[in-house]
Amino acid sequence: MSEESNKPVYDLYERPPFLTWFGLSLQHLFSMFGATVLVPLLVGLNPGVALFSSGIGTLIHILITRGRIPAYMGSSFAFIIPMTSLLKTVGYPAVAQGVISVGIVYLVVALVVTFTGTAWINAIFPPAVVGPVIMVIGLSLAGAAATSATQLNGHYDLKVFAVALVTLLATIAFNMFLRGFLGLLPVLLGIIFGYLMALAVGLVDLSVVNQAQWFQMPKFESFLDERGFVFYPAAVLSMAPLALVTLSEHLGHLMVLSKITGHDFFENPGLKRTLTGDGAASIAAGLVGGPAVTSYGENIGVMQLSRVYSVWVIGGAAFLAVIFSFVGKLSALISTIPGAVTGGVGFMLYGVIAAAGLQVIVDNKIDYSKKRNLMIAAPILVIGIGNFHLQLSNQVDFSGVALATVLGIILNLVLPKVAASEIE
Template sequence: MAKRIIQVQEKVPFRLLAPLSLQHMFAMFGASVLVPFVLGINPAVVLLMNGIGTLLFILITKGRAPAYLGSSFAFLGPASLVIAKWGFPYAQGGFVVTGICGCILAFIIYKVGTKWIDIVLPSAAMGPVVALIGLELSSNAASNAGLLDKVVDPANVIVFAVTLGVAIVGSVCFRKFFSVIPILIAIVCGYIAAICVGIVDLRPVQEASFFMMPHFQAPKFDIHAILMILPVLLVITSEHIGHQIVTSEVVGRDLLKDPGLHRSLFADNFSSALSGLVGSVPTTTYGENIGVMAITGVYSVQVIGGAAVLSIICSFIGPLSALIQTIPGPVIGGISFLLYGMIGTSGLRILVDDQVDYSKSINMILTSVVFVTGLSGVTIHFGTVELTGMVLACVVAMLLSLLFYVFDKFHLLNPEG
């Protein structure tokens, strides 16, 4: 029997709203709070701005693009260098300027349109680029689960297996109410398993004060710090386009046209600039939440908005925030295993749905080179910015596609090509 689909602008019954929203918040939580931990700032302000940024995204895109905004990993490299040299407020200044430049780029796209995407990223290139969004994160899922440690802890394996097993079985076997919350059920089961094997420390929950005010601070601006962070705009733009395309495949609507790439890109960057102004980290659309939509068939922005509200509430309630932070890596890893795989499958779906003809050597070359570039581990450095994985593959795909387009215009391609 076909899965019940809840469409983007469809209202969700109140009894379903809370568990579906919790499911989305839990899915993004592990990765999103990791960024502030790495940069050495309070995660409460990040949870707050993730929630506010998501609500702004929904508002700016007129409720037509389901996306949860979590902490961006793209800024970690240059931001760490800026923090080490000048301090976090100067990194905030870089976040603000990069976000503003992204808004300007969105305005340019509004004027020139999106037809150029079909030229620089045809289906034979876009399919593998989208697939790489999930595939290159697969090692992160295994690492979170503790499966890549030199000595693998059996307790981690048990919790990982319980979480992933419940998610898989639930996605294909659960019915009615439970069929739309398999990820949430898997997280709860994994957490219970983690308590049973003794890898959960509940002391932070007991010690947390009930009300907790997030720590706000103003940015500082230095041209050198800004120039170290600004090139990340190329990375986050490529990532955003990829996420919007894979979300379009999942929900069955072309989000680049409606509500438009200019709106979603503006909303993403505006949220990043606003986050930088108050002491948080830049935001980005989250692959984990795209995976949740792909598995559950629930695309409603009302649910995404509910998750954003919960994130805002958690940023002020100490025990609740602390409880979520006690979710162990094997639980996050078990869920991520499935979610990242679903994103990879969505990329392959582009190739199938668009009926890419691999008897044509151009298509064969594009897909082959993009996959190898993204999975090879090759890294190219431009100052403090590094291009690797999906982003490098996207850049290579664009250059190759443009080259083939020029060859075609000047009739330089052979008939077999």
């Protein structure tokens, strides 16, 4: 790949013209909307609040990182089980305390990084580990995309398959053949094209749009109940440990962003600021009634495809999310985008993240004829993609991505540089 072909269209600090800016931000909003709203729907929280907290959380993250990293903060799937249990048995004040505790864990880790520095990152995350981990981050989502792209109400549906395939092919075509302004919006255009086809074959239910109000205040919640502040230690104990899962995802996403943008975010703005930004975003979400948030792979995939890395664009998407959380009909319209469309686009978005990991391997000339490199990469890929997860209880479940990352770090630290059979 030539330097010219890999040159960003808009780099980190470049602000596009207004209409271009709006279109690019809308593309990011559409890409993350489905997952961000799905989490509160599964848990029983208000989707409007989740949209609001994702936007506010992203703006807080941008502020804390001084506008130097294009990361969008959306609802995290890692906390669905404990949040659902707490909401049913205790109520939202317990959920809020759990979400806030997750943010506090991030702040504590950020404080540790402030005193220890980041030199240890290069030691535990060499290219032989980074490449496979980045691939896993993308490919671990392949199953979810495939399910969305083939099933309707839990059953295989040929119409869903057809819409997903057409959405994917349209996104590929828009990415390859469009130029200028439209060439920057292949994902948004692919979603619109797929949505129109889904509408034509009867996969879209517009009744929720008709029922929604134009202005609709999100149902904000409080960490206080009718008795005032009551501490729920079980909420903290069930959710705070899971921050270790999203912390590993945070490091992985930071590595992906550093790779595709060409900027070392571990150095500038620094890991302590990115962790603080993530933690503050979750605390803000807990204070208004939203789920814990984390950086989103969907938006990283959009950046990789469009080569638009502008923080202004991410900030614009966050601002639109806040506005849309109060516009009932717009939120309802976006929520009608079927899984067939998001799954079809997901094939592309998750795949380009995996390709970024492959590029790390190629660029650093990782030699897999050497047993050490092979013994590190093989279990990372299979454990992460296969979701070989560690479930300690009904509420504490470490994902395959988290386990793969930790195992990769350990193997890199303990394995000898050369296998015994390779020593002459």
